[in-house]
């Protein structure tokens with residue numbers, strides 16, 4: 001069997017336009033009743049402070065690492081999506097959780113917090129292109145294909161945290177677990193330990209990020225590229241034969257991150273020429289050839305820690321979201337550490353960037369005025385099975 005090509009497929013949804021004046025009829029779920037302040041309003045910072053002070057302990061603002069500085073300034077806590085959801089659960093006195101991140105993160109926070117806590121996403125159009133690449137219908141169809149090929153019984157789904165609540169619930173229903181980029185290896189080892197018999201041995205259906213799945217299997221666990229196949233939801237039977245499914249160990253969903261998927265082998269070569277002695281540090285959502293050419297690979301928290309522990313005078317090219325890289329570059333400049341972005345072209349996460357100060361002010365002022373806006377609420381049935389999958393992750397050895 002030959003390895004699947006490591007190409008990047010087009011995003012099924014058009015990238016969303018930024019800006020107050022953009023056409024809301026083309027944006028999913030955008031609804032900002034009341035007055036959204038203009039980005040040029042000079043009083044935005046003061047208004048955010050005043051609304052937050054008025055709400056006091058009733059509000060807890062979470063800021064994902066990829067958020068803009070102007071938003072991070074108002075975060076009570078920063079972190080990756082899973083850490084933030086747990087931080088929210090640990091603050092039961094906070095009636096409102098304002099999640100400055102993207103939709104799937106707010107869903108996870110709703111799943112992990114108590115019934116009395118209400119999760120708010122300041123802009124409902126802040127989605128995630130990766131999470132959107134696996135819909136509930138597509139994944140149900142994939143499971144039918146695996147059943148038809150006689151491999152569903154020996155397959156355990158493992159879904160990345162960056163997936164919708166529906167996909168997490170599918171994972172829980174079918175005996176699988178969620179993983180983060182920090183514990184993907186442990187999740188895969190656990191999953192392979194669940195099903196060892198049957199056609200071709202145990203298998204994992206890894207959703208929705210093919211790169212994290214492939215990098216973990218090949219780089220961290222010693223599998224070969226030939227052990228991995230890519231299921232393409234836009235092709236009949238995922239573009240795979242029953243025999244390919246039977247032979248594979250890792251069935252990778254054809255999804256990727258629009259930000260990390262941009263880094264290329266050329267980016268690595270170019271930065272090594274441009275910055276002699278540079279250490280290349282990338283996130284495992286990058287393509288396999290980028291990860292293979294890098295010096296260090298790890299989650300967002302790993303990237304932050306590695307730069308903190310780096311010696312003065314060291315040089316780093318970092319392959320992750322630009323808001324975070326800029327912040328880290330500024331933070332470590334005084335310590336004599338040089339931190340540059342891995343690619344020459346600017347690449348923010350466009351949906352993360354939808355949460356800006358005007359939307360945050362609007363959300364906080366609405367809450368302070370007693371109006372609950374942009375609530376993210378997962379239905380009970382979905383929550384039950386998504387939570388099961390999340391709890392399996394928490395119980396990983």
Ligand code: SF4
Nearest residue numbers: 128129130257259349
């Ligand atoms: S950085 Fe990638 S995975 Fe994260 S929210 Fe943006 S598109 Fe999704």
